[in-house]
Amino acid sequence: MPTPLRRSSALAALSVLAVAALAGCGSSEDKGDDTSATSKGSGASQVNVTLASGGGGDECQVDTKELAAGPVTFTVKNESATGITEVELLSGQRILGEKENLAPGLPEVHFTVTLGGGDYEIYCPNAATEKTPIKVTGEASASPTGSAAQQLAQGVTEYTQYVNLQVDNMVTAVRNLQKAVDAGDLAKAQQAYGEARPFYEKIESDVEGFVLPGFDATDNHGNLDYLIDMRASNLDPAVGWHGFHAVERDLFGRKQITASTKRLAAELTTNVTKLAKVAKTLKLKPEDLANGAAGLLEEVQANKISGEEEAFSHIDLVDFANNVEGAQQAFEALRAGLTEIDPTLTETISKRFQAVTSMLEDYKDPNAIGGYKTYTPQLKKTDANKLSQTVQALQDPLSRLAEKVATA
Amino acid sequence: MTSEPHRAQDRTPDAPATRGGLSRRRLFAGAGAGVAVGAVAGFAGGRGTANAQPATDAGDSVDLSRSHTFYTGSHQAGIETLPQRHCVYMTFDLTTTSVTDLQVLLARWSAGIAQMMAGRPIGTVAPDRAGAVAQDTGEAYELGPSSLTVTLGLGPGVFDGRFGLAGKRPRLLADLPSLPSDSLQPALTGGDLSLQACADDPQVAYHAIRDLARMGRGTVNTRWTVMGFGRASAGKGQMTPRNLMGFKDGTRNIKEPAEFDEFVWVGDDEPAWMRGGTYQVARKIRMDIEIWDSDDVTDQQRVIGRTKEVGAPLSGKKEFDTPDFHKTVSGKAAIDPTSHIALAAHENNGGIKILRRSYNFTDGINDLGQLDAGLLFISYQNDPGHFVTLQRRLGSSDLLNEYIAHIGSGIFAVPPAPREGHYLAEGLFS
Numbered sequence: 078m079p080t081p082l083r084r085s086s087a088l089a090a091l092s093v094l095a096v097a098a099l100a101g102c103g104s105s106e107d108k109g110d111d112t113s114a115t116s117k118g119s120g121a122s123q124v125n126v127t128l129a130s131g132g133g134g135d136e137c138q139v140d141t142k143e144l145a146a147g148p149v150t151f152t153v154k155n156e157s158a159t160g161i162t163e164v165e166l167l168s169g170q171r172i173l174g175e176k177e178n179l180a181p182g183l184p185e186v187h188f189t190v191t192l193g194g195g196d197y198e199i200y201c202p203n204a205a206t207e208k209t210p211i212k213v214t215g216e217a218s219a220s221p222t223g224s225a226a227q228q229l230a231q232g233v234t235e236y237t238q239y240v241n242l243q244v245d246n247m248v249t250a251v252r253n254l255q256k257a258v259d260a261g262d263l264a265k266a267q268q269a270y271g272e273a274r275p276f277y278e279k280i281e282s283d284v285e286g287f288v289l290p291g292f293d294a295t296d297n298h299g300n301l302d303y304l305i306d307m308r309a310s311n312l313d314p315a316v317g318w319h320g321f322h323a324v325e326r327d328l329f330g331r332k333q334i335t336a337s338t339k340r341l342a343a344e345l346t347t348n349v350t351k352l353a354k355v356a357k358t359l360k361l362k363p364e365d366l367a368n369g370a371a372g373l374l375e376e377v378q379a380n381k382i383s384g385e386e387e388a389f390s391h392i393d394l395v396d397f398a399n400n401v402e403g404a405q406q407a408f409e410a411l412r413a414g415l416t417e418i419d420p421t422l423t424e425t426i427s428k429r430f431q432a433v434t435s436m437l438e439d440y441k442d443p444n445a446i447g448g449y450k451t452y453t454p455q456l457k458k459t460d461a462n463k464l465s466q467t468v469q470a471l472q473d474p475l476s477r478l479a480e481k482v483a484t485a
Numbered sequence: 486m487t488s489e490p491h492r493a494q495d496r497t498p499d500a501p502a503t504r505g506g507l508s509r510r511r512l513f514a515g516a517g518a519g520v521a522v523g524a525v526a527g528f529a530g531g532r533g534t535a536n537a538q539p540a541t542d543a544g545d546s547v548d549l550s551r552s553h554t555f556y557t558g559s560h561q562a563g564i565e566t567l568p569q570r571h572c573v574y575m576t577f578d579l580t581t582t583s584v585t586d587l588q589v590l591l592a593r594w595s596a597g598i599a600q601m602m603a604g605r606p607i608g609t610v611a612p613d614r615a616g617a618v619a620q621d622t623g624e625a626y627e628l629g630p631s632s633l634t635v636t637l638g639l640g641p642g643v644f645d646g647r648f649g650l651a652g653k654r655p656r657l658l659a660d661l662p663s664l665p666s667d668s669l670q671p672a673l674t675g676g677d678l679s680l681q682a683c684a685d686d687p688q689v690a691y692h693a694i695r696d697l698a699r700m701g702r703g704t705v706n707t708r709w710t711v712m713g714f715g716r717a718s719a720g721k722g723q724m725t726p727r728n729l730m731g732f733k734d735g736t737r738n739i740k741e742p743a744e745f746d747e748f749v750w751v752g753d754d755e756p757a758w759m760r761g762g763t764y765q766v767a768r769k770i771r772m773d774i775e776i777w778d779s780d781d782v783t784d785q786q787r788v789i790g791r792t793k794e795v796g797a798p799l800s801g802k803k804e805f806d807t808p809d810f811h812k813t814v815s816g817k818a819a820i821d822p823t824s825h826i827a828l829a830a831h832e833n834n835g836g837i838k839i840l841r842r843s844y845n846f847t848d849g850i851n852d853l854g855q856l857d858a859g860l861l862f863i864s865y866q867n868d869p870g871h872f873v874t875l876q877r878r879l880g881s882s883d884l885l886n887e888y889i890a891h892i893g894s895g896i897f898a899v900p901p902a903p904r905e906g907h908y909l910a911e912g913l914f915s
Contacts, residue, residue: 130905157906159596162608162620180592182908203608203620364616429703462706470580470703479616 121148121189124211126199128158128179135160137201139209146194146215151176154185158204165200166190167208170484171225172418173197193217225485229363229414236366236410237359240280243403244353247276251349258324258334258342267328271392271447274321277306277349278396279403280356282372283365287355301355304348310385320345322388329389363485366411367478370404374472377401382465384457394440395447397464401437404475405430411482418481422474429471436467547685552630555599558904559761562602563634563681564840564865565745567720572683572713572844573694574767574861576640576676576895577705584648588914590704594637594680594697595908601693604630607700622699625692633684635693637909638765638897642677653913655751655759655898657869661766664873665880666891673769673893676708681765681863683844687714709893711769713844713861725796725804728860729772729845730888732789733796736804737830739840748838751867758912761901766872768862769846769893775855777888788884790824798826808832823882829875837874839866859889869896 125140135158153164153176165175166188174188194217199209250273257266277284285302292299297307297316305320312318318326324345327338380386381397408415408426416423442450450456547570553562579587597607608620644654660675680697684690691712698707717728718735725733739748749763777785782793790808791798798808800819810827812819820827831838842865847858864872880886900910 155596159599160605160608162593162596178589178593180589180596180908181906182595182903182911183589183592202612368616425703466580466702466706473699473702476618480612480614480618483616484614 121150124149124151124199126151126153126164126201128153128155128161128164128201128204130157130159131205134205135201135203137161137164137199137204137206137209139199139211142210143212143214146192146213146217148189148191149213150187150189151199152185152187153179155179155181155183157181160203161201163202165202166211167198167200168195172481172484175419175421177419177421225414225417227414228417229411229482229485232410232412232414233361233363233366236407237361239406239410240283240359240361241357243276243280244284244356247273248346248349248353250276251346254324255342255346258328258339261334263328263332263334266334267390267446270321270325270328270390271395274387274392274395274447275399275402277321278373278376278399279406281306281376281400282369282403283359283361284352284356287352289351301348301352305345305352308380308385309388320348325387325389329391363411363414363482364479366407367475367482370407370478371472371476373400373404373407374468374475377468378465378472381452382457382461382468384452384454387452390446391451391453392445392447392449393452394437394449398437398440398449401430401433401468405434408475408478411478414485415478415482418485422477422481425474426471426478429474433467433471436464549629549631549686550604551632551685552603553632553634555595555602555902556905556907557902559901560750561634561636561762561899561902561909563636563683564749564763564842564899565720565742566632566634566683567723568716568718568726568842568844569632569634569683569690570685570714570716571687571690572681572716572861572863573687573690573710574679574681574713574844574863575694575698575710576708576767577678577680577698577701578675578708579642579647579677579704580706581704582647584650584914586704587643587648590701591637591910592908593700595903597697597700598635598637598693601625601689601696602630602633602635604628604633607696622692622696624695625686625689628686628689628692631684631686631689633682633689633693635697636681636683636765636899638679638681638895638899639910640675640677640679640895640897642675650913653756653758655762655764656755657764658896658898659869661869661894661896662873664876664891666886667880667894668771668890668892669894670892673709674895676895676897678705679765679767679895679897681767683713687712709769709895711844711846711861711893713846715845717843717845717860718841728843729774729858730777730785730789732785732791732793733804734843734860735841736791736796737826739838744838745840748871749840749865749867756912758910759898759900763865763867763899764869765895765897765899766862766864766866766869767893767895767897768891770860770862771857771890771892772859773855773888773890774858780888787821788824788888790820790826799824821884823884825879825883825885828878828883834875834878837871839864839871839875859892865899 122144124144127138129136129138151166151174155161159181162179163175163177164179166173174190176186176188192213194213194215197211197213199211201207250269254266254269254273257269287301288294289299289301297303297313303313303316306322307318307320308322309318309326319341323341324338327334377397377400381393381400384391384393386396387393408430412423440450441448445451553566555562581587600607606621606626610619610621610623610626612619641658641660644650644658680694682690682693716726719725719738721740725736728734739745751759751762753760755762786792786799796804798806798820800809800812808820808826808830810820810830810832827833842863844861845858846861847856849857851857866872903909903911
């Protein structure tokens, strides 16, 4: 499965050129003890990494520990080490190349990087000796620090703009909701509710946990997420019910707009305006985007597929789709940098996002509030399993993003 | 992570099971525990040891430091292996259409199974790196191998058009036909892959299924599962256990190697990659426990064909007396011809035998407030037609049908175990 690589940086000091010789190939021949490190036809130096079980546990054997600067092809073969599933090439904490999904019996796999002079390590998690130093002699190329880290930083900037845009749109949409409520127009208010929810759902993992100045962290009177998004099932009796879902109960449960509904809607406008102000001071790091994306999918699993989030309006699939969109935006922002670090994982996550979004296509309904089918108990019964397992297949690789970008 | 504490406990599966650190979790069941200790100390791994138990209650001991070998190069563990105390069974649907994904999954499952059967985690439990998720979920950490076996099966779906493997379909692998008295629920039926994880510690068995399911996400979806407790089939030398009907189950089970060769392991008429394998049939059988419990024991004995306490056939006195299906008492058959044992007996089925490796299960309480429980029936045979023959007869006439219902079903081809350096069903991909 060759993984296409997006190259955008001319100064990149290393390049991952070739990946995987796995597809369709089922050779189970032992390679023997070929420890030759001489250059093959490609002109790249060769380093063989062999994983094998030995007396002291699983061993990670590296046949060449000193080589000259330039392109280097690493060939990884798991002969018999059942406890090792991945191998990484590290420069300090940074991952320059890696192979995952290793297991005894699978064909050998390769990756090629261009290395400048310096010290590197082969990292085999779970091996008896996990790290093997490699010394590359020759000119130290322009510090490779640029590539992935710069691209990640660029992604964070773009994503921060995305968050700001959603926050502004959320304030506008909540004002529209308040207007419809004030006008006593139930149908219009229901529509406006469905239009306001997406903005919060796209970014909620970035903005939860904000506490208003002067409040203790344990006091929900000052917890903006509580005041904006709390559901009936988790109410703090000392604070009472506020926010979107209290409005939802009136509009969709009681189906009437009262003076209390108007107070709740006005208060919601005030609180999202406060939230917008705080959100714009956010200083995000790449791992925040990664954790935020994973957090949004946790939201999907925990509250949307269960139908607990929108207990009265049943627009859970609207929230679902917007949680996914928010997560995808965060991932796309990291993608260029992440591709440098781990093209295989990047590709996996990308494919799984496609699987989720194409699944969601089937649930679109332009006539429904929020644009997605109403998540009735019947629909939940028939479809929740599929929805959940498809999201879980994305959530697992996505949960591994943070450690990749944190070390870049 | 060079100081991973688990490494201090690493040992090859064949090493003597004398790990001191496990003694606090070591326990022995049965009155003759003292005898069992001596008997078990000579344990040396693999198939040979599985048969090294004395044929008394004392043999029914649990030693949580005991381990079985994954890379036997012949039969998968978990079939001839003496039945462990607990078993989690799960089937999966392949969601990928990539044959490479299937190949990688089988290779990674094989490596993971080998690790866990040896009592090792499948990877880091607490990774060094900031922000990293663990490779192993950790709940079996330091629990010991607990005789874990994980047995993989390949369902008919593996050989449909999706993966280009139609030409490699095992000769006798096909969906089971509809059988008399079937009450199958679609949500408890089928699957492209099956995993049977049995261990003497239920947490070790569950951990295996959990981590293998996790490893498979994106390639497989979970389909149905049964958590079995209390083995309901005897292996060689084991005291015959009882199923939830309170009767001994498995008195006449396949126990001798020659019987395994004749009835369980497939031979040269199968593709090379299947030789040494077998076919697995799994049935989730609900028992109407309340109704059964209100039946008088004389009638229960007539339904089963054996006495309740001793387990003797109604034609005899002792458990292992050979049933005499022709014997009459006062002009009536001693063993009712529609009793369970009469219909299932090889004497009455052209000599057919199947290996049963069943477990009891409970799913709590049903909608009606009744205890929801039954038997996770798992059989191994070299021809699924043998199961079909037996179940046709049982499903048509068995007196027991008044008290049970087959609600779940699956059939799988079970490939042989790989040699070290290889993986399960590797021959499919060459």
